[in-house]
Amino acid sequence: MTKTAVKEDFRFSVLGPLTVAAQDGSHVSLRGSLLPALLTELLFHANRCVPTRRLVEVLWGDTPPKSYVSNLHTYVSRLRDRGIPIEQAGGGYRISLDVTDLDLLTFHAEVDAGRHAARAGDYPRAARHLRRALEQWRSPEMCAMDQPHLELEAVRLETERITVIEECVDAELACGKAGELLGELDTLVRQYPLRERFAAQSMRALAAVGRRAEALQVYQATRRALVDQLGIEPGRQLRHVHEMILNG
Template sequence: MTNTVRFNVLGPVRAWREGAELDLGSPQQRAVLAVLLFHGGALVTLDELVAAIWDDEPPRTAVGTTRTYVHRLRRVLERDPGKPTLLRSAGGGYAINSRTVDLHDFQQRLDAAAVAEHAGRAAQAAEELDQALAMWNGPALAGVPGRYAEAQRARLAEVRLTTMERRQEIAIALGHHRDAVPELTALVGEHPFRERARQLLMLALAGSGRRADALAVFRDAHRLLADEFGVEPGPELQRIHREILDGEAPGPTPGAGQRSTAVRRRADLAGRAA
C-alpha cells in the first residue's frame, strides 16, 4: 500500500493522509519537517536541522532532541516506521521523498500562468493565478520558529504580493478596472510604501472613471514618501500621475509581462536556504 501524505506550508505546517489530518507535534518538530520539505527531497544534514531550529544558540541536547523529532515524525508520517518510505536517513542527514506539497502546486500554477500569458491567453493566466492564490491560508510556515522559517516566510510573502499584483495587472489589461479596485485598495492599505500596488490602483481607478481618486492615491504616496524617507515617488508612478493630469488614459508599465518569469524564479522550491 502506498504512503501518500499531503503537506501544506502556505499557512500553518500541516499534513493529511486519506483526508485525515496528522498530528505533527510541537512547533520545533514542525520546523524540522518544514526544512525537509523546503529542500524538495534533497538531503538535509543534522547540523542544518539544528541550526534551523535553534539558530546560533542550540542547547547541549540539540542533536539528540532533533533526532527525537525525526523519530516522532516518522511514527506519524510512515505507515510502517520500521520500513520508512517517506522520511529517509542517509549520510548523517534526512530527506523527505514527497512532491505532494502545496508550494509545489503553487509553483506549477505560476508556471502555467506564465505560459498562458506568453501565448496571449490572459483570461487563462488570470484563472491560474486565482487558483495559485487560493492555496494560501495565512503567512507561510505560520507558527514555526527560527530564522530559517522567518527567512522563508519573508521570501514567500514577497512572492505572494508580486503574484497578487500580477493578477490585478492582468485584470486591468482585460478591462476589468472596477473589479481590480477593491483588492488593490486593500493591498495599498496593508503595504502603503509598495509603489507597484499604487501604480495599479491608479490605473484601475482611472480606468473606472474615478480620476480624482486616482490623483488622490498619488498625493498620498507623495506625502508618505516625503515624510518617511524624504524622497519623491518613483518615475513610473510619476508618469501615470502626469498622464492622468493631462487627461490621457494611462498605460501599463512597459515590459510588465516579464515579471511572471521573475515570480516563477522566486517561488522555486529547489535551493531555498536563505
C-alpha cells in the first residue's frame, strides 16, 4: 500500500536558501546534508515521480551503501514525519504540491500568465504577473547552488530569471514607466555588460525621459565591451535602437 504523508500547510522555498515554513511562521529544521538534498531533488521535480535510482544517486553518488533501499525509505519517512507530503509512485517518490505551496511553481505560473498577457497586448497585466514571478526569488544564490545534483537546473533557472527580467522591463516600458526603471536598468547594464537587451532597454528609457546623450553613451560602452571581450559588434536590435536615438 502506498504510504502518503499527512499534509500540513507548508510553504517551500528553493529560490534562495532552502526553507520549509509552517503556516504559523515556524521553520522546519533539516539537519545534515542528506535530508536537504533529498527534499530539494523532490521539490525541483514537484508533482512528478523521481525514480529511486535517481534519489540514490543524489544521496550517495556512485557508492551507495548496501542498505540503500531501506536507508532511502528512512530518510523519506523522516520528511513525512514532519508533515511533508511525499508518496511512493511509479518506482520512485513524488512530492505533491499546489502552485502556491512552492516558490518555484509560483514563479513558473506567474511567468506563463505574464507571457500570455504580453502576447495579448495587455502590458500592465503582463508586468504585474512578471514582477510577481521575480518576487519569488529571495536571492540569486538559490538553494541549488549548494546541491551538486542541481547544478544544471540552477544554471537554467538563472538564465530564465534574467530573461524574465528583460520581458518584465519591456512590458513596463510599454506602460510608460521609463523614468521608474532608470535606476534598475543602470544596475542591470553594469551587472550584465554583454547583455544587449538590457543596454537597449536602458537606452530606450533614457531617451524617453530626454537623456539622449546618456543613451548614446550606454551604446558606446556596450559596443566597447562586446568588441573587447567577445570580438563582435552589437546585434541588430541594439543597432536599431541606436539609430532611432541618433535620428531623434
